[in-house]
Amino acid sequence: MSFEDRLTQMGLELPLPPKPVATYVPAVQAGELLFLSGVLPFRDGKLTLAGKLGQDLTVEQGYEESRVALLNALAIVRSHLGTLDRVKQVVRLVGHVASADGFVQQPAVINGASDLLVKLFGEAGRHARVAVGAVQLPLNAPVELELILQVSS
Amino acid sequence: MSFEDRLTQMGLELPLPPKPVATYVPAVQAGELLFLSGVLPFRDGKLTLAGKLGQDLTVEQGYEESRVALLNALAIVRSHLGTLDRVKQVVRLVGHVASADGFVQQPAVINGASDLLVKLFGEAGRHARVAVGAVQLPLNAPVELELILQVSS
């Protein structure tokens, strides 16, 4: 089954790709590697939730936010490649989690994005991953994701 | 116009490339990709400003600091490639902003680097970007930039 079909079967719809608010672009491809700009959990042009883990949001909410942020990343990928079916391999995901002092469950939060990648892309979705805590993220977002993918030309 | 000519026309002079203070090197090339070490806003071997955004420095000062840090990155690029004219595409910029609790305008700060990249390199300067908040950066620097470029061989 194609990745686009699986997305449909999973009942997922991608948002409009987020528009950079400055002089950068959503994604740049160099050779087979596609580097994405940082994505936040946007829906309909707004953050779905704001605040820090360990203070304003539960781990469950963080998990869902990182899933929403990933949908924004996928929207960029589709917009850049025309279709998700040109994804060859998800290479690396870095997940930044806005963290109150003492919050150390960043991996459980970023699993929201990791789990969705693997459900959607199967083996091609199994990625290297880094999860870190940030004192603050843009717009008071709870999570921000960086993604590198290998794509077929 | 060549990138070197445009730099001159813009009245910009690059600083001496910063010297790593340890066992790493300023840049490593792998295939067409050039990975730079993190750069801080140095001029004449010293930070131009120190401190955190949202506490010690204004957004305007942060914008200028990220511009100064980018000049250090360009100095590394020129030193590595011989000339900026071998830059094919700026691929990705990650901007770390030393942020006091509650400061969420990291993108406005990193625009100082992004705007300069696009003014200098035009289309080739339009990069993927990530802006995040750090609780502290080396030497109490307000910003630190990571850069990946695609270069012609």
Next chain:
Amino acid sequence: MSFEDRLTQMGLELPLPPKPVATYVPAVQAGELLFLSGVLPFRDGKLTLAGKLGQDLTVEQGYEESRVALLNALAIVRSHLGTLDRVKQVVRLVGHVASADGFVQQPAVINGASDLLVKLFGEAGRHARVAVGAVQLPLNAPVELELILQVSS
């Protein structure tokens, strides 16, 4: 001398490669580039030390922790490639240091990893590097390392 021989000569033994606790994998290769998942200072399945620099741990302890984390990264590299001797070049190291407010010696901490890379791999170990402060890291780890290597096929 091969890198494996040098490792033995240095009296270093690699730990078991850390097992990801979620749906990601320890490393993904795309072309000649090998991207590693974030590594923490694990030994025998546990963090060797926990806490923040500038509060719970000295710079000397942080240096040693970043060295231990690097051994975990090397264990992943060997497990993925079969042998360290297929490493062509260490490309880039990003070191995240769990930092209390006011701690700005992240580079001195990450030198533990950088120094070991150069001792082991010589010229091939001279990498681009980024050192940043994180408000918190997974499991309350003091350091977390991200590594990209160029490998021979």
